[in-house]
Amino acid sequence: MLLLDQALKIYIKTTFCYNQDVPILGLDWARLHFVENEGMAFGITFGWEYGKLLLSIFRILMVSALIWYIRLLVQADAPTGFLHSVGLITAGALGNILDSAFYGLIFTASPYHDCIPAEFSAIGEGYGTFLHGKVVDMLYFPITWIHMPDWLPWIGGEEYLFFSPIFNIADASITIGVLSILLFQRRFFSEGLSHHPEGDIEPVVEEAEIIEEPGTEKPPAEEGEAKSNPS
Numbered sequence: 001m002l003l004l005d006q007a008l009k010i011y012i013k014t015t016f017c018y019n020q021d022v023p024i025l026g027l028d029w030a031r032l033h034f035v036e037n038e039g040m041a042f043g044i045t046f047g048w049e050y051g052k053l054l055l056s057i058f059r060i061l062m063v064s065a066l067i068w069y070i071r072l073l074v075q076a077d078a079p080t081g082f083l084h085s086v087g088l089i090t091a092g093a094l095g096n097i098l099d100s101a102f103y104g105l106i107f108t109a110s111p112y113h114d115c116i117p118a119e120f121s122a123i124g125e126g127y128g129t130f131l132h133g134k135v136v137d138m139l140y141f142p143i144t145w146i147h148m149p150d151w152l153p154w155i156g157g158e159e160y161l162f163f164s165p166i167f168n169i170a171d172a173s174i175t176i177g178v179l180s181i182l183l184f185q186r187r188f189f190s191e192g193l194s195h196h197p198e199g200d201i202e203p204v205v206e207e208a209e210i211i212e213e214p215g216t217e218k219p220p221a222e223e224g225e226a227k228s229n230p231s
Contacts, residue, residue, distance in 0.1 A: 001088060005095035005169035009136040013107060017115035021140070029143045035166050036110065036134035056100045056131040059093055066090040082185045088177030095170030099135040104128020137166045 016022075016034035024030040038052050067090060073083050107118045109127035118127075128134070143162045150156045181188075 033140040092170040092173030104133035
């Protein structure tokens with residue numbers, strides 16, 4: 001997912017003009033539409049001076065924690081489905097970190113009004129500084145316009161585009177990983193992990209199910225035999 005994300009971003013960044021829009025397989029509702037954002041997934045942004053820097057630092061800390069968590073999951077032999085879900089989240093977060101950290105250093109700017117695709121630049125001579133790069137988005141699925149009934153208060157008679165965000169493969173990877181955990185991996189949180197350093201799991205023996213070794217069975221007590229009194 002990380003390789004696909006970066007390959008598509010670099011292709012879009014270096015071949016598309018800003019806001020260029022191309023149908024995918026000739027479909028009107030599936031398009032490649034090049035935009036950039038300075039914030040979180042799906043174009044969410046912070047409107048203050050140090051928001052971008054804090055967001056980048058937060059992403060780095062989050063990915064570091066996720067990589068450490070994956071290491072623990074592997075050591076504890078966690079369920080494969082849960083491990084893959086956390087891996088998708090980690091890959092998506094790392095994909096957007098690479099944009100924020102390095103794209104400003106290695107790419108020229110993509111002008112809003114002139115159709116000039118970006119180019120690779122010498123490191124440090126790009127459009128931004130370290131941790132201040134812009135995230136490349138391109139996946140756009142304007143599936144349909146929804147007309148609100150006239151009788152609805154405030155929004156009646158208005159039209160809204162169903163699923164208007166423009167996102168990237170990294171965003172999709174994070175979303176799929178989270179949904180997979182919520183829908184299919186909730187059992188993991190209730191059961192947890194039984195991790196033992198030696199890799200062995202201690203057997204659980206019910207009190208009512210004590211299994212004797214062959215040849216050690218005790219003969220049945222004869223009828224009427226007096227039972228010993230512990231006192």
